Amino acid sequence: MAETKNATLTIEGKMIDLPILSPTNGPDVVDIRKLYAQANVFTYDPGFTSTAACDSTITFIDGDEGILLHRGYPIDQLAAQSHYLEVCYLLLYGALPSKDELAGFTKIISRHTMIHEQMHYFFRGFRRDSHPMATMVGVVGAMSAFYHDSTDVNDPHQREIASHRLIAKMPTIAAMAYKYSIGQPFMYPRNDLSYAANFLHMCFAVPAETYHVDPILAKAMDRIFTLHADHEQNASTSTVRLASSSGANPFACIAAGIACLWGPAHGGANQAALEQLREIGTVDRIPEFIKMAKDKTTGVRLMGFGHRVYKNFDPRAKVMKESADEVLELLGVHNNPTLQVAKELERIALEDEYFVSKKLYPNVDFYSGIILDAMGFPTSMFTPIFALARTVGWISQWKEQLSDPQLKIGRPRQLYLGESMRDYVPIDQR
């Protein structure tokens, strides 16, 4: 992080020099850490639109150019040539693994896939109609009650075990949340299958029959995981970092990340997007919906469109779109009404002045929902799948944060606009 330039801020005639930090890629960053001490002012940036909350070496996004790099490698190359567990290794350890390193890592992850048997009873405390994300927030948080030997964040060995456990067990937990919601028996993981194939097995197999995982579907699943693995300092990752800044244990931090991801502006958008396509129902109703999405008084947004950072296109969406075509072809889904609406909506929005001028392109959630729906997942499982895939990103960022010697508890300040000090009025005098 080179520090070569300075910015000067003048406040009521007083000049304050602020260092400018130059990143490897991306815009320069004005270092305001000493601003309050020097000038007795805060900065104001709700939504963090201009604020770098940390430094990181994991993921880089150039939203104007539509670039996403993990440890320097472009996402389209990783999606085409790598696979999820290799990307997990890359995110966690900073370099692509050798054959032996990958084999060792794969073995460790597959050996941690089962969850403590007692946790099965924990699931039974939930209503059957619970949203699987509600179950996941609870069960992942509860891992801190089951895995005491990996909650000490000051012990690098425990941090490592917690990372492996979370990556390995998240598919099991997501699949169990699904099975529980449909009243089917839990399926134990199969460690002879790949990460993605095992997840499909745990979701779709039943003990009464042999289940064959289609390799093309396993590949598509793996690609969905890969495309969601990390996305630098988004809302849920920042939530994990903020929770962890107090020294909270990793399971509690990841549960906080899952809770944040659930919202429809973030990971919940994949469910909301498909449900909106179904609500639109037929191509002739699209103009009516587009009209509502442009009218702020309706509160309607086109779900699966727009992104805080990508103002050109979402590079993940490009790969996801290709995957969607492959999977739909394989499954023989050619012209169901949802797909027809999706294609037409995409076409119209890409030409519409409102969406074009605001740079609102289809994002990753627009296409992932279409694939997951075709694979047989209910919409309520879309966000849990995002959560399980993003776990490695959260964990990598959490590990990076904990190894930073400058780590401080996250404590934003505020622009207070409430009442000044006033005297308490007894109730009989109000």
Ligand code: CMC
């Ligand atoms: N439909 C209609 N108008 C929109 C949409 C949309 N999907 N997204 C943004 N706008 C408008 C918005 O009304 C605003 O208009 P104006 O400038 O006239 O006030 C302008 O575009 C900028 O929007 P913003 O809300 O200030 O932008 P943001 O960067 O804060 O929000 C977003 C980004 C992703 C939350 C937003 O685009 C959105 O709500 N999209 C729909 C939900 C969605 O698909 N989310 C998934 C994001 S990708 C996966 C992930 O990150 O988890």
